[in-house]
Amino acid sequence: xxxxxxxxxxxxxxxxxxxxxxxxxxxxxxxxxxxxxxxxxxxxxxxxxxxxxxxxxxxxxxxxxxxxx
Numbered sequence: 001x002x003x004x005x006x007x008x009x010x011x012x013x014x015x016x017x018x019x020x021x022x023x024x025x026x027x028x029x030x031x032x033x034x035x036x037x038x039x040x041x042x043x044x045x046x047x048x049x050x051x052x053x054x055x056x057x058x059x060x061x062x063x064x065x066x067x068x069x
Contacts, residue, residue: 009042010051017055021062028059 003011017035020026032055039048 007043007047010039010047013038013043013051014054014058017051018058018062021055021059028063032056032059 006014013035017031020031020034021028032052035055036048036052039051043051
């Protein structure tokens with residue numbers, strides 16, 4: 001699987017949400033919800049579901065990594 005296969009808007013939404021969670025201190029639920037809302041508006045029909053799943057998993061990894069450091 002390659003990142004370039006994703007539509008550009010989906011990649012940008014994912015990057016933005018991960019940065020908000022990781023570096024800006026925005027609550028994870030808020031960042032994920034806003035990303036999903038953006039995807040509903042600008043992505044294709046299934047994009048918001050994909051983005052929701054990826055961000056939930058990424059958030060788990062971010063939290064796990066933060067706990068181990």
